[in-house]
Amino acid sequence: MEDMFSPLIEVENLRREINRHNQLYYVQDNPEISDAQYDTLIRRLKELEEAHPELVTPDSPTQRVGAEPLKAFGIVNHPYPLLSLANAFSDTELEAWYQRVKKLLGNIPFQIDCEPKMDGLAVALTYRNGKFATGATRGDGFQGENITRNLRTIHSIPLNAEPNAPPVFEVRGEVYLSKNGFAKLNRERADKGLPLFANPRNAAAGSLRQLDPSVTAERPLDIFIYALGYSEDSLLPDSHWQILDYFSKIGFRINPLNRLVNTLEEAKEYYRQMAANRASLPYEADGVVFKVDSVSLQHRLGDVGREPRWAIAYKFPAEQVMTRLKKIGISVGRTGTLNPFAVLEPVNVGGVVVKQAALHNEDDILRKDIREGDTVIIQRAGEVIPEVVAPVLSKRNPESKPFRMEESLFNPNLNRTACPVCGGEIYRPAGEAMHYCANVSCPAQFERQLEHFVSRGAMDIRGIGESLSVILAQQGLVKNVSDLYYLTTADLLQLPRMGEKSADNIIDAIADSKTRPLDRVIFGLGVRHVGNETATLLSRHYGNIWALAKTGLGELQTIPDIGDKIASSIVAYFSEEKNVAVIRRLEEAGVRLTSDQKPVNKNMPFSGMEFVVTGKLESFSREEAQEKIRSLGGTAKDNVTKATNYLVVGADAGSKLTKARSMGVKELSEREFINMLEQS
Numbered sequence: 288m289e290d291m292f293s294p295l296i297e298v299e300n301l302r303r304e305i306n307r308h309n310q311l312y313y314v315q316d317n318p319e320i321s322d323a324q325y326d327t328l329i330r331r332l333k334e335l336e337e338a339h340p341e342l343v344t345p346d347s348p349t350q351r352v353g354a355e356p357l358k359a360f361g362i363v364n365h366p367y368p369l370l371s372l373a374n375a376f377s378d379t380e381l382e383a384w385y386q387r388v389k390k391l392l393g394n395i396p397f398q399i400d401c402e403p404k405m406d407g408l409a410v411a412l413t414y415r416n417g418k419f420a421t422g423a424t425r426g427d428g429f430q431g432e433n434i435t436r437n438l439r440t441i442h443s444i445p446l447n448a449e450p451n452a453p454p455v456f457e458v459r460g461e462v463y464l465s466k467n468g469f470a471k472l473n474r475e476r477a478d479k480g481l482p483l484f485a486n487p488r489n490a491a492a493g494s495l496r497q498l499d500p501s502v503t504a505e506r507p508l509d510i511f512i513y514a515l516g517y518s519e520d521s522l523l524p525d526s527h528w529q530i531l532d533y534f535s536k537i538g539f540r541i542n543p544l545n546r547l548v549n550t551l552e553e554a555k556e557y558y559r560q561m562a563a564n565r566a567s568l569p570y571e572a573d574g575v576v577f578k579v580d581s582v583s584l585q586h587r588l589g590d591v592g593r594e595p596r597w598a599i600a601y602k603f604p605a606e607q608v609m610t611r612l613k614k615i616g617i618s619v620g621r622t623g624t625l626n627p628f629a630v631l632e633p634v635n636v637g638g639v640v641v642k643q644a645a646l647h648n649e650d651d652i653l654r655k656d657i658r659e660g661d662t663v664i665i666q667r668a669g670e671v672i673p674e675v676v677a678p679v680l681s682k683r684n685p686e687s688k689p690f691r692m693e694e695s696l697f698n699p700n701l702n703r704t705a706c707p708v709c710g711g712e713i714y715r716p717a718g719e720a721m722h723y724c725a726n727v728s729c730p731a732q733f734e735r736q737l738e739h740f741v742s743r744g745a746m747d748i749r750g751i752g753e754s755l756s757v758i759l760a761q762q763g764l765v766k767n768v769s770d771l772y773y774l775t776t777a778d779l780l781q782l783p784r785m786g787e788k789s790a791d792n793i794i795d796a797i798a799d800s801k802t803r804p805l806d807r808v809i810f811g812l813g814v815r816h817v818g819n820e821t822a823t824l825l826s827r828h829y830g831n832i833w834a835l836a837k838t839g840l841g842e843l844q845t846i847p848d849i850g851d852k853i854a855s856s857i858v859a860y861f862s863e864e865k866n867v868a869v870i871r872r873l874e875e876a877g878v879r880l881t882s883d884q885k886p887v888n889k890n891m892p893f894s895g896m897e898f899v900v901t902g903k904l905e906s907f908s909r910e911e912a913q914e915k916i917r918s919l920g921g922t923a924k925d926n927v928t929k930a931t932n933y934l935v936v937g938a939d940a941g942s943k944l945t946k947a948r949s950m951g952v953k954e955l956s957e958r959e960f961i962n963m964l965e966q967s
């Protein structure tokens with residue numbers, strides 16, 4: 288009897304598990320398992336449903352394409368559903384697909400499009416009468432979220448189609464974040480103490496589904512168009528390849544690595560090359576998509592279930608391996624954060640030997656239940672630091688205990704928790720995920736801080752990298768960052784393996800860094816939660832370091848994007864006499880501490896005019912409007928003051944409008960503003 292019931296029970300368990308992971312992946316952008324593990328669950332469910340068709344229900348995850356749209360966005364009905372593709376995981380499965388297509392088409396020859404499968408977020412873009420009208424996520428394939436305003440911030444999406452384009456058409460594409468863009472975004476989030484994104488796909492999805500388009504605009508998103516959804520024009524060619532070529536010619540971005548081939552062998556060769564080169568691609572790709580090129584043959588082949596018969600996604604093998612987690616180590620970051628990391632039995636992942644992996648913080652370790660001594664799954668995604676995905680529970684030592692940061696930081700000699708480097712006291716601010724070393728003179732913190740100060744995004748002092756920073760700090764030659772500017776060639780020559788030539792070069796590079804823009808100096812100081820974006824805001828608002836040093840919470844909080852946490856951190860930093868002394872010594876050494884706003888060109892149309900943009904504009908984002916103002920010689924500010932000449936008012940304008948009215952500032956509607964731009 289048990290055998291008769293077990294498929295039903297397994298199917299129900301699988302559905303519950305898959306639905307939970309769908310929710311985590313699509314709605315919360317916070318997956319717990321790898322894509323490969325997810326695919327395994329789906330495949331098992333499909334197998335069972337094929338063997339027991341009576342168990343298939345309309346709401347089974349195999350019958351759906353994605354997740355339900357978030358209600359916070361408007362809903363868009365897709366006139367033609369965005370189907371998902373069947374997957375192949377081996378040459379045999381690809382061959383089976385090819386033979387099936389061949390059989391269904393009789394003797395008609397067909398060509399195959401080969402395209403990298405971008406690991407991003409699928410979107411549908413509709414153009415009406417030459418204008419980008421609606422942009423939507425895939426959602427469940429039938430209904431998606433209306434994210435038009437967010438998509439407008441992506442520069443490679445044309446806002447207008449050329450005049451002889453079809454009157455109404457929909458193109459589909461994948462929005463993605465490059466590997467570099469992803470690394471930069473996570474660095475900035477780390478600086479601000481925000482949780483990191485797990486991978487570029489989640490970062491792209493999270494960026495695109497922001498309720499505030501100005502947040503999306505700051506993320507370096509890009510798009511490749513991979514298909515025509517539909518078009519009110521029957522004159523388009525019968526070839527997918529030629530259709531994409533047409534859209535490429537009228538300004539849409541098409542992946543230059545796409546190929547059109549004639550045989551299965553060529554298709555396999557394309558896959559092999561892409562799989563071999565995936566690490567060097569500037570973006571994440573998780574496989575190759577093969578499509579029958581002829582549109583009329585695509586129609587003839589049709590769909591099966593919710594998957595088109597004329598296309599298949601051949602996935603790359605996941606770069607995941609198992610190894611033993613020997614120990615959870617703790618390193619000290621530049622703002623005193625205590626960062627747990629996994630010390631691993633060295634293991635080869637996709638051609639790279641991995642000895643350590645990121646573990647983020649205690650909450651993350653407890654959520655994944657990772658313990659010292661566990662066998663764990665390690666994943667490396669592109670250039671990103673490898674991470675521990677999950678423990679293998681079946682291989683766990685029954686005596687193992689959950690990881691506790693406090694226990695791990697306990698120092699028996701001091702009989703309390705202590706910084707593993709300096710023995711300083713530990714604290715964890717309320718509401719934060721990180722523990723900190725409280726010792727302001729912690730040598731490990733200062734080494735990281737010095738590395739940060741000289742790094743490319745800050746003062747960019749070439750010749751002083753990670754290792755020299757550590758040596759300078761450990762030898763006591765540099766006790767705070769201002770000491771750099773008082774170093775002499777003779778000082779450097781005391782160091783091991785330092786030649787006269789390199790010492791001279793380093794002294795020159797240090798001198799050269801004295802003229803870096805103010806935002807880089809502010810960023811370099813390493814104030815907790817002040818990343819480079821915040822540093823830029825502060826530099827623009829205050830114009831020189833002493834104005835910033837004297838500021839109070841009240842004024843900081845009037846600056847958009849500066850929250851309470853950042854504001855109190857800034858005030859705390861400048862209230863330390865020690866920090867102010869460092870800045871004074873930087874100034875005495877000749878480091879520039881004022882911003883170098885470009886002198887205003889008196890002959891430009893907006894010269895001498897100060898604008899504030901408020902509310903939501905139809906035609907551009909706030910940043911785009913500000914950029915236009917600056918490009919015509921005007922000043923764009925975030926706050927209404929006595930100096931404001933014009934307030935550009937979009938929809939839902941709030942307190943700035945009230946303030947502007949009370950001060951008698953001239954208001955401009957979006958239409959009036961556009962007229963002004965056009966007349967300039």
Ligand SMILES: [Zn+2]
Nearest residue numbers: 706709724729
């Ligand atoms: Zn310490």
